[in-house]
Amino acid sequence: MVRFNYFQENGAFSRNDVTGTYRVDFPAMSEAVNGLSELILTLQGNGDYEGVDQLMEEKGLVPDELQADLDRLDAMGIPRDIIFEQGIGVLFGG
Numbered sequence: 319m320v321r322f323n324y325f326q327e328n329g330a331f332s333r334n335d336v337t338g339t340y341r342v343d344f345p346a347m348s349e350a351v352n353g354l355s356e357l358i359l360t361l362q363g364n365g366d367y368e369g370v371d372q373l374m375e376e377k378g379l380v381p382d383e384l385q386a387d388l389d390r391l392d393a394m395g396i397p398r399d400i401i402f403e404q405g406i407g408v409l410f411g412g
Contacts, residue, residue, distance in 0.1 A: 322384065323377040324357075325350045338387055 325331060328350035331342045361369045380388075391398050 319380055320373060320377045321354065323379075323381070324354045326381075328353060333383070333387075338390065 325347065328346060329343060330347040330350040331340050333340050357373070360366075361373065388398060
């Protein structure tokens with residue numbers, strides 16, 4: 319959720335209020351990815367536990383609008399997560 323909220327705040331994508339669909343702004347997404355990477359690496363590098371807690375409190379929540387969109391996908395039977403099946407059992411059918 320931190321990524322979603324950070325990217326939204328930095329204009330990396332927009333939501334069409336009529337259709338409920340999202341559109342990526344690729345140049346803004348690139349800048350947002352770089353900005354969030356810098357923020358996370360700085361927090362890690364400084365050992366800033368308080369900063370991480372603050373980031374999670376501010377950006378770690380599912381916004382109501384997104385939750386409504388996710389609920390709409392669920393109601394239509396559209397999967398929203400990808401589950402990768404991996405391992406020797408998958409490779410060799412065992």
